[in-house]
Amino acid sequence: MTDTGIRRRLEALKQELVTLREGAADNRRPVELDQQSVGRLSRQDALQMQAMAQAADAQRGLQVRRLDAALTRLAAGDYGFCNDCGEAIPAARLALDPCAAVCVACADERQ
Incomplete structure (x- = not known):
């Protein structure tokens, strides 16, 4: 997109x-x-x-x-880039949550 x-x-x-x-x-x-x-x-x-x-x-x-x-x-x-690690956030994650600021790996680390 x-x-x-x-x-x-x-x-x-x-x-x-x-x-x-x-x-x-x-x-x-x-x-x-x-x-x-x-x-x-x-x-x-x-x-x-x-x-x-x-x-x-x-x-x-x-x-x-x-x-x-x-x-x-x-x-x-x-x-579309992770605020924590700088890697690209997958399009599927952004499709589910267009406000996502971190990738799944970094989100898991925060928990």
């Missing part, structure tokens, strides 16, 4: 995540404390849903930062 194709793919993934984050903003808002309008169990459900939405948003934010880092590596000419 060319640099242009990779850039388009990374930017499309980023835009999808940004759109999802914006669309889910209502789910992360504080839960109403008015016990008159919402029963205790309903409020607990709402709090749980809010926590799940916040966790999903944090994951999306992390992925956006990973995509930004991949775009930076692409602009610098370092995309």
Whole structure:
């Protein structure tokens, strides 16, 4: 895949995540404390849903930062090469995770 194709793919993934984050903003808002309008169990459900939405948003934010880092590596000419050993990252790994910054061997060493 060319640099242009990779850039388009990374930017499309980023835009999808940004759109999802914006669309889910209502789910992360504080839960109403008015016990008159919402029963205790309903409020607990709402709090749980809010926590799940916040966790999903944090994951999306992390992925956006990973995509930004991949775009930076692409602009610098370092995309597709391991940050640790400098070897080429296999195309199959990049197909599964286009944000991969290290090869499998270096990723295994980190664990």
